[in-house]
Amino acid sequence: MTERYDPAAIEEKWRRRWEEARVAEVDTAVPGDEFYMLNMYPYPSASRLHVGHGRNYILGDALYRRERMAGRKALNPMGWDAFGLPAENAAIQSGVHPRDYTLDNIARMKEQLRALGLLYDWSKELASCEPSYYRWNQWLFLRMWERGLAYRKTAPVNWCPGCRTVLANEQVVNGRCERSDDVVEIRDLTQWFFRVTDYAERLLAGLDALPHWPERVKTMQRNWIGRSEGAEIFFRVEALVEPIAVFTTRPDTLFGATFLALAPEHPAVATLAERSPDRAAIEEFVEKVRRESRLERESEGGVKEGRDAGFVALNPATGKPIPVWIANFVLPEYGTGAIMGVPAHDQRDFEFARQYGIPIRPVYRTDEAELDPETMTAAAPHGGYLSGSGDWNGTPSGPQAIRRAVEWVEAKGFGKGKIVYRLRDWLISRQRYWGTPIPAIHCPGCGVVPVPDQDLPVLLPDDVDFFGAGGNPLEKSRAFVETRCPRCGGEARRETDTMDTFVDSSWYYLRFLNPRDEKRMVDRERAARWMPVDQYVGGIEHAILHLLYARFVCRVLQDMDLVDLEEPFERLFNQGMITRVNVATGRVEKMSKSRGNTVSPDELIERFGADTVRVYTLFIGPPEKESEWSEDGVSGAYRFLNRVHDLCARVRDLERGGSSGGAGSDTPLVRLEHRTIRRVTEDAARFHFHTAVAALMEFQRAIGEALESGSETPAALSGATKTLLKLLHPVAPHLTEEWWERLGESPFLLEAPWPEFDAELATSARVTLVVQVNGKVRGRLDVERGEGEASAVDLAQRDAQIRPWVEGREITRAVYVPDRLLNLVVR
RNA sequence: GCCGGAGUGGCGAAAUUGGUAGACGCACGGGACUUAAAAUCCCGAGGGCCGAAAGGCCCGUGCCGGUUCGACUCCGGCCUCCGGCACCA
Secondary structure (H helix, E strand, O other), rough: OOOOOOOOHOOOHHHHHHHHOOOOOOOOOOOOEEEEEEEEOOOOOOOOOOOHHHEEEEEEEEHHHHHOOOOEEEEEEOEEEOOOOOOOOHHHHHHHOOOHHHHHHHHHHHHHHOOOOOOOHHOOEEOOHHHHHHHHHHHHHHHHHHOOEEEEEEEEEEEOOOEEEEEEHHHOOOOEOOOOEEEOOOEEEEEEOOOOHHHHHHHHHHHHHHOOHHHHHHHHHHHOOOOOEEEEEEEEOOOOOOOOOEEOOOHHHHOOOOOOEEOOOOOHHHHHHHHOOOOOHHHHHHHHHHHHHHHHHHHOOOOOOOOOOEEEEEEEOOOOOOEEEEEEEOOOOOOOOOEOOOOOOOOHHHHHHHHHOOOOOOOOOHHHHHHHHHHHHHOOOOOHHHHHHHOOOOOOOHHHHHHHHHHHHHHHHEEEEEEEEOOOOEEOOOOOOOEOOOEEEEEEEOOOOOOOHHHOOOOOOOOOOOOOOOOHHHOOOHHHHHOOOOOOEEEEEEEOOOOOOHHHHHHHHHHHOOOOOOOOOOOOHHHHHHHOOOEEEHHHHOOOOHHHHHHHHHHHHHHHHOOOOOOOOOOEEEEOOOOOOOOOOOOOEOOOOOOOOOOOOHHHHHHHHHHHHHHHHHHOOOOOOOEOOHHHHHHHHHHHHHHHHHHHHHHHHHHOOOOOOOOOOOOOOHHHHHHHHHHHHHHHOOOHHHHHHHHHHHHHHHHHHHEEEOOOOHHHHHHOOOOHHHHHOOHHHHHHHHHHHHOOOOOHHHHHOOOOOOOOOOOOOOOOEEEEEEEEEEEEEEEEOOOOOHHHHHHHHHHHHHHHHHOOOEEEEEEEEEEEEEEEOOO
C-alpha cells in the first residue's frame, strides 16, 4: 500500500538535523522568556543507561519539548556526576585509570542519550572531574572555612586493616570487609565537616515556601532534620566536677527520672571508669558496644544492654540519688549523648528499667493505666501529680505542660530550654583518590593552613599508584603530598582527603549558566534571570541527601552574596522507580545494576526505534508511581506509530490528489480535534503522558475512520493530522518531525506553536445522560447538551428501558446533574 | 515503631470537583486478507445466573462499617504490599 515505517533512517536523519541546527543551544546571557529544565545528572559508573533511568530522561525531554512548543526560551543542560567510589574500585580491580573509565562511560552514555532523541544543550556540558569545575568546589570550601562553616573534628569510620582503607557502610557485610573479608574496625579519624546544622532551622522553614514540591519529599526532609523542643538539664554526679547535661523533650517528667544513662562514647565515661573499682568490666563493655555496627545498635529489636557505672547522680527536682548507667541505646551524636531515664513515661526507658530492676516512678497518675501493673506495684510505690510537688500546674503531657516545664526548669536553675535536631553535620571527607582534593596544608609549625586562592585549583595528580599496600593512593604520591607551607614557607604536607561527590551536585545547577567562566563560580546576573530551576526532574532516591545539601549550599552562596536565591528548585518532580521481576529472587524489585535486573534500551531501540521506546516508556503508567517493566507492551506502541505513519502517508496522497473544499468549522472530527487538544494539554501539564497517548490513539483511529468513510473534507483531515503530529511530538519526536516536513510544513515541528483548543468546540453537541432509579443505572438517554430537567424526566419515563422501573411508583425526588446524570428516587 | 505511597479484569492501567467502573494498550478468542505464514485490519471479552437468541437480572474497585439520591473517590476501624527512616530521649 504505502512505504513502510523505517524508524532507524528517520531517527538518524532528525538527530543530525537537530544537532546541525543546534536547536537546543541557548545563549544564557541574553534575556528571554526563560524556562530552566533540569534532569538530575547521571552518574557514569553504570556504563550503560537502563530503562529505569531512561524514564527520567525521556520524561524530561518530553516536558522540555512541550515547553519549547509553548514558545519558551528553554534551557536543558546535561552534566556528569563524575567522581566517586565505583570508578576507583574499577581501577583497583581492573587496572583502568578512573579518569579513563569515567570518560569512557560518559562517551557511551552520551551515545545512548542521543539514540533516544534527547535534546540537551551540549554547549553547557560539564563533568565534575574537570579542574575547571572542581576548582570551584575548592574555592567554595575555602570561603566556608573562613566563615566557620567548614571545620575538622573526629568521627568514627569503618577501617579495614587488610585493605588499609576506610570502607563505606555498604562495603561492610556482617562486620567484615566485602572484599578482603577482614574484620572491620571502628577507628576515629579527624575529618572535615560542613556545618549544615547551622542551617537546620532555615532549611526546615524553607520547605513551607515550596508549594510545587511533592508533599512526601518535604515530609521526608522535615523528619530528617528532626527538630525537637525540650530542655537541657544538669545532673550533679559524685566523682565528677562537671555536672552531666542531658537533653529531654519531656522536662515535665523530671520527677520521674530514676536513672541517668550515658552513651559509651560519652567523654565522662572514661573518667568514671578510671575511678571505678569495676574499671575493667566497664571498659570491656564500652569496647563491645563500640564494635557493634551502627546498624545492629540502632535496629528494631536490638538488645538493650547496659552496665551500672557504680556512681550516683542527684535528680535536681527530688534531690534524691539515682544510679548512673552506661547503655548501648544512648546515641552519642544525638542531644548531649546522655539521657535521664524516666521509665514510667518512655517505652525504651521502661524496657531498660524492667530489665535491670531500676525503680519506676510515675509523674502523672493518668499514665498508670499504661504501665505494667506487676512492675508498678513492685517498684513504684510513689505516685501523684507534679502540680502537688512542683511550682506549676501540671496537666499531663502535651506541648503546654512541656513549655511550662521548661520555664520551671529555668526558674529553678536546673537547666535551660533547648532545641535539638536529628540532623548531623555533613561529613565531606573521603579517604579516596577519585574526588576533589580538599585545599588544605598541614604545617608542623602553623597547623592546618588554607591553600591561597591564587594556588587553586589543587590538581588531582594523574600518576598515582592504585596497588601495593592499599590505602588512599594520594598519600603515596610524594609529588602531591610534599609541599611548602603558604604561611611560613617550611616543609608541609597536603591534605589527602577528597570531597564527597554531593559537594559537586549541590551547586551544579548554577554552573550550567556560565560553565566556562574562569573568573567566578557563579554568574549573579544570569542566575537572577534563570534561577530558580523551573522544573527539576529526578528519582525519589535523592529526596533527602542531595536535595537537602543543594538547598543548604544555595543558602550559603546567598549568605556570601554570590546569588540572590534562597531555594534552587521551584518545581520538583520525582518519578517512581521502574521495577522488574528479579529472576534470582522471584520478587519484584527496583531496577538497578546491583540487583542485576536491568534492561538496556539499546536493543529495543534497534528493534523498534527510539520513538517506540519513548512512547512505551511513558505509556507504561503514571510517572510518579513505580511501574513494573514488561516488554510485552512494546509492540502496542510500535503498532500505534505504524498507524500514525500510514495515516500520514494516506493524508499526503489525498492532498496530492488535489484537495477540494475548505475545512468545516464544526464537524465531528473538528470537535474531537479540539477535545483531544484539551485532553493532551491538560494531561501533559501534570506529566500524565500515558493518558495523553491514549487520547492520541483514539484520535488517530478517528481520523483514519473519517478518511475511510469520506465524511470529512481533505482539508479537515489534513488539519487534524497535523494537530496529531504536534500533540505527539514531545513523546515521539522523530516520526512527527518527519511527517511534518513530508506534509509540506517547514522544520522544525519542535518550534511550531502548541495547538490551542476552542472551549466550545471541545465539547460535543450531544451527550449521554445516565438514568438511575434509586441509585442504580437503568438506562441511558442521548440528549442535547443543556437538556432541561423537566424534559429529561419526561424522556426517562417514556423510555422503554427505564419505564418498567418507575411505572406504578411514586417519584419522590429527582436528582439532576445536567449533561451527566438523572437519578429518580421512587417509592 | 514512625513517616510516605499503594491495593481496580489474565496483565499494565483509566475514571480532573462524589455522578456510566474498567478508557487506552498487552495477552487471549473469533473473523477478513493470503496457497500458507507473518504483518495488517475488523469484531469479542470483569464474574455469576437466566435465555435458542435478542436480551435481561444479580454481584463486583483489599476487608468491615458509616455518610449520601448516588462512594474506586469522603469518614471510622482493620488487613496486605512497596519505599524511606529509626532505640532520636
